[in-house]
Amino acid sequence: MVQYRPHTTVVLAMSADGKISDVRRSPARFGTGVDKSHLEQQIAASDAVLIGAGTLRAYGTTLTVSDTVLLQRRQQESKPAQPIHIVITHSANLNPEIRFFQQPIRRWLVTTTSGHNFWQGRSEFEQILVFETPTGEIDTIAVLQQLTSLQITHLVVLGGGELVASMLELDLIDEFWLTVCPLILGGATAPTPVDGKGFLSQLAPRLQLLEVEKVEHEVFLHYRLQR
Template sequence: MHVVVNAAQSVDGKLSTRRREQLRISGPEDFDRVDRIRAAADAVLVGVGTVLADDPSLTIKEEARRVSRLQNGRPGNPARVVVDSRGRTPTDAAVLDDAAETFLLVSETATSDRREALEAAGAEVIVAGEERVDLEAGCTELAKHGVDRLMVEGGGEVIQSCFAAGLVDELDVYVGSLVVGGRDAPTLADGDGFIEAFPRLELRGTERLDDGIVLSYAVGETR
């Protein structure tokens, strides 16, 4: 499986404010870039925190791109994947509509009643991990469902976990021209962070979009 992480952050590395509310960092040009990456993916992955905060649909916005996928024998939208250890995704969340297939990666801490409710709401529930979702095991199961190219959109906890599991192949970061600040504001890679064996990045390209810049990296072995 090829995993691409995409994120937008402020100059000081924040994904949103300390209130963890949706923050517009980029503009139309970058939105189109993100839509293009989604269109190339088999599935788009986010953490449950993103679902609870933003209620995203994670679908392709440009109609021509959906049509192109259909003409190539693919679903109009990529599948949606939510990393949700305890099964907290609301049953009326936008990701559970019928616009695309949705997988929920849960751990064994998600109760059977909760799993059944989410399945009734339209999700394909995959149990991967005991107390927290084991992303490596979850990706193995997603591959069995035909996911060869996975786009990870956040948030910071999920991105850090993907790096820690050695799953990331590419990283694209849009850096917007604003400062957010705040020690409690989420960053690109939250969680426990790294003390040693840091993920190794190789800068492959830069592109100015809107009033910011996209940094594109290939991800190698840790060092």
């Protein structure tokens, strides 16, 4: 495990067959109000939210903290009303007209040199962090180490599957909260919580189950990575 990085929790809703979206990669709005409330609680407990560009393009927005109790708790802990929302993207090819850029939140961008060039001099992102490997990819380990130096100790990852896969491969995930929703999506190309190249069974990350909660027809699973 990489030292000196935020505690990192992945929070995702999925179908009973393990899909986070359908084959058209439509926004996954199949969770109930209970799931949305659970997600808001996880976001409210964080210092920052990390979201991949594909997920942001699909939804066009991010979830902000609106619950009065959660807002008061953040205030009591001397935290700003909203955590920082960080978009991580190689190309930074985002439409500046989407509603995300009108939401009352602090926005940061993690990208490459080429991605930085498009947004340089614009006001949408408060900070643009460039961490690039010699092969032109984002150096995610360096990113998380930098976030820690910026007082971000608890990071919530909202997907998508490629981002989660890359972070798992680098051993940068501590916990999963998975909501299992009562529908079947199917489809060989429909995204899952962890896409990427996959893991051989002998080398697969192992999980320890911490909590199980059933609320009507949804099941909330809380796992910790075994190390």
